[in-house]
Amino acid sequence: xxxxxxxxxxxxxxxxxxxxxxxxxxxxxxxxxxxxxxxxxxxxxxxxxxxxxxxxxxxxxxxxxxxxxxxxxxxxxxxxxxxxxxxxxxxxxxxxxxxxxxxxxxxxxxxxxxxxxxxxxxxxxxxxxxxxxxxxxxxxxxxxxxxxxxxxxxxxxxxxxxxxxxxxxxxxxxxxxxxxxxxxxxxxxxxxxxxxxxxxxxxxxxxxxxxxxxxxxxxxxxxxxxxxxxxxxxxxxxxxxxxxxxxxxxxxxxxxxxxxxxxxxxxxxxxxxxxxxxxxxxxxxxxxxxxxxxxxxxxxxxxxxxxxxxxxxxxxxxxxxxxxxxxxxxxxxxxxxxxxxxxxxxxxxxxxxxxxxxxxxxxxxxxxxxxxxxxxxxxxxxxxxxxxxxxxxxxxxxxxxxxxxxxxxxxxxxxxxxxxxxxxxxxxxxxxxxxxxxxxxxxxxxxxxxxxxxx
Amino acid sequence: xxxxxxxxxxxxxxxxxxxxxxxxxxxxxxxxxxxxxxxxxxxxxxxxxxxxxxxxxxxxxxxxxxxxxxxxxxxxxxxxxxxxxxxxxxxxxxxxxxxxxxxxxxxxxxxxxxxxxxxxxxxxxxxxxxxxxxxxxxxxxxxxxxxxxxxxxxxxxxxxxxxxxxxxxxxxxxxxxxxxxxxxxxx
Numbered sequence: 025x026x027x028x029x030x031x032x033x034x035x036x037x038x039x040x041x042x043x044x045x046x047x048x049x050x051x052x053x054x055x056x057x058x059x060x061x062x063x064x065x066x067x068x069x070x071x072x073x074x075x076x077x078x079x080x081x082x083x084x085x086x087x088x089x090x091x092x093x094x095x096x097x098x099x100x101x102x103x104x105x106x107x108x109x110x111x112x113x114x115x116x117x118x119x120x121x122x123x124x125x126x127x128x129x130x131x132x133x134x135x136x137x138x139x140x141x142x143x144x145x146x147x148x149x150x151x152x153x154x155x156x157x158x159x160x161x162x163x164x165x166x167x168x169x170x171x172x173x174x175x176x177x178x179x180x181x182x183x184x185x186x187x188x189x190x191x192x193x194x195x196x197x198x199x200x201x202x203x204x205x206x207x208x209x210x211x212x213x214x215x216x217x218x219x220x221x222x223x224x225x226x227x228x229x230x231x232x233x234x235x236x237x238x239x240x241x242x243x244x245x246x247x248x249x250x251x252x253x254x255x256x257x258x259x260x261x262x263x264x265x266x267x268x269x270x271x272x273x274x275x276x277x278x279x280x281x282x283x284x285x286x287x288x289x290x291x292x293x294x295x296x297x298x299x300x301x302x303x304x305x306x307x308x309x310x311x312x313x314x315x316x317x318x319x320x321x322x323x324x325x326x327x328x329x330x331x332x333x334x335x336x337x338x339x340x341x342x343x344x345x346x347x348x349x350x351x352x353x354x355x356x357x358x359x360x361x362x363x364x365x366x367x368x369x370x371x372x373x374x375x376x377x378x379x380x381x382x383x384x385x386x387x388x389x390x391x392x393x394x395x396x397x398x399x400x401x402x403x404x405x406x407x408x409x410x411x412x413x414x415x416x417x418x419x420x421x422x423x424x425x426x427x428x429x430x431x432x433x434x435x436x437x438x439x440x441x442x443x444x445x446x447x448x449x450x451x452x453x454x455x456x457x458x459x460x461x462x463x464x465x466x467x468x469x470x471x472x473x474x475x476x477x478x479x
Numbered sequence: 480x481x482x483x484x485x486x487x488x489x490x491x492x493x494x495x496x497x498x499x500x501x502x503x504x505x506x507x508x509x510x511x512x513x514x515x516x517x518x519x520x521x522x523x524x525x526x527x528x529x530x531x532x533x534x535x536x537x538x539x540x541x542x543x544x545x546x547x548x549x550x551x552x553x554x555x556x557x558x559x560x561x562x563x564x565x566x567x568x569x570x571x572x573x574x575x576x577x578x579x580x581x582x583x584x585x586x587x588x589x590x591x592x593x594x595x596x597x598x599x600x601x602x603x604x605x606x607x608x609x610x611x612x613x614x615x616x617x618x619x620x621x622x623x624x625x626x627x628x629x630x631x632x633x634x635x636x637x638x639x640x641x642x643x644x645x646x647x648x649x650x651x652x653x654x655x656x657x658x659x660x661x662x663x664x665x666x
Binding site for chain 2: 447479
């Protein structure tokens with residue numbers, strides 16, 4: 025699994041590993057296959073990565089993935105077979121590199137943690153994606169770490185420039201060529217989720233570039249080795265087969281998502297021009313492979329013999345989010361999330377109202393009963409007092425629905441242990457320990473935390 | 480004597496304490512888990528619930544007795560108490576708002592003059608008491624009003640009584656006595 029965000033994700037993954045390992049014996053004792061445990065682990069990791077990605081998306085500023093995986097320009101043309109070639113970011117023309125189009129696929133590539141980049145993946149290596157599908161790398165691929173802090177948004181050209189100027193020779197890891205189409209299909213089912221979503225703008229130019237390139241020449245695939253491998257998203261219309269992948273990772277783990285998006289076309293175009301230097305592609309001589317999902321939903325397998333996958337930092341943010349979801353919460357983009365939040369609030373209010381109604385009914389019943397009983401029991405003044413006191417407890421004196429109903433439906437949560445919690449009037453002081461804080465979509469793990477707040 | 484000659488003394492009510500009963504057993508744990516703005520004190524066996532609108536804090540016991548503190552007026556106190564009962568009701572308890580009673584009212588007041596406490600105490604021997612080593616203020620207890628006035632040498636007063644009216648009356652009662660013992664005058 026490739027994790028995007030550094031230490032926290034690594035910690036989580038190590039936790040997952042520990043748990044799975046310790047469970048292995050128990051599982052075996054129970055008579056369950058080892059495979060079940062492995063599946064569980066895959067599922068768990070996938071969900072975790074997804075949730076982290078979603079959170080990062082929400083945070084916006086999705087740091088452009090440090091890794092750019094570039095595959096040769098659109099591979100849309102399934103007919104053509106491109107030989108894998110590595111594009112060296114020296115301004116060489118994209119055309120010069122034959123590329124194999126990987127059929128549309130969504131693939132998640134995870135490099136083992138702890139790799140020192142750049143990483144070279146020799147040809148013939150079989151990689152396993154998060155979804156369990158196997159990819160065979162027919163072309164030596166080099167994965168490099170792009171400079172961090174890429175801002176994919178709205179500045180594709182600049183970014184491309186950055187990539188170009190990346191100190192470490194950006195290595196592109198083209199999604200290893202897929203193994204025979206059969207495997208591809210299952211792969212296609214697994215949607216590759218981009219860890220970072222570049223803005224749509226960039227995605228679009230990206231596509232256009234390869235489109236242009238493809239027009240002029242055969243689709244090309246970047247060869248492993250240099251710089252970035254950008255995943256192209258093929259427009260359904262023009263380049264159905266263009267796989268697009270956006271990869272971003274700040275950590276050593278990398279998730280590649282290949283997806284076809286219209287938005288990427290533009291990004292591709294822009295990038296294509298500058299991509300010459302950057303374009304890399306891992307192509308496997310055998311076709312099939314990269315299945316590019318043209319839809320957001322589980323990628324459709326449109327296997328193409330030649331797949332050009334470009335990982336673009338300038339991935340379409342929202343589109344990526346749409347693509348991603350293997351499972352888990354349905355919310356994708358920020359917008360959608362925002363929309364959901366009010367829904368949640370509304371639901372919550374609805375719940376409150378329902379409860380209020382129930383409570384009211386109870387009150388009415390009880391108050392009626394009380395007034396009757398009290399009036400019958402008590403005399404004169406007492407009677408009056410009781411009646412007066414009991415009747416009025418209706419919704420007339422509601423607590424204003426708990427002022428400030430922004431009642432912490434926020435996603436900012438801390439789960440931890442406390443050393444000491446102190447309050448003076450309305451000033452609170454917290455001494456916390458051993459916890460995880462989810463703030464602004466990111467997870468922060470701490471062994472000690474001190475806070476102050478005013479109520 | 481009501482020497483309310485142009486007193487125009489500002490008596491500021493700073494705290495009103497009231498109690499009421501819900502006539503039903505309250506599950507403190509439920510309140511602590513589901514209530515909003517609550518502090519659970521299991522060692523004591525009560526739950527504190529704070530309200531923002533009338534800024535009040537309520538101590539809730541499982542017996543259903545509730546003490547409501549922090550309001551700045553009697554009306555506010557009652558309003559807050561009702562709101563509190565309402566929120567308990569929403570949590571699912573069969574709450575009946577009964578036996579509401581203001582127990583204590585605390586007010587502060589400031590004399591436009593300083594007071595000579597020793598003379599004041601001497602003049603009002605049994606009713607006033609002054610132990611400077613224990614407390615820097617002289618205590619004047621008005622039995623019939625059930626009010627207590629604490630007089631500081633600066634002329635500041637704190638008055639506590641069962642209701643606001645008593646408190647006001649107490650201030651009026653004490654004023655002339657203090658007036659006699661003004662600092663610049665007496666000494």
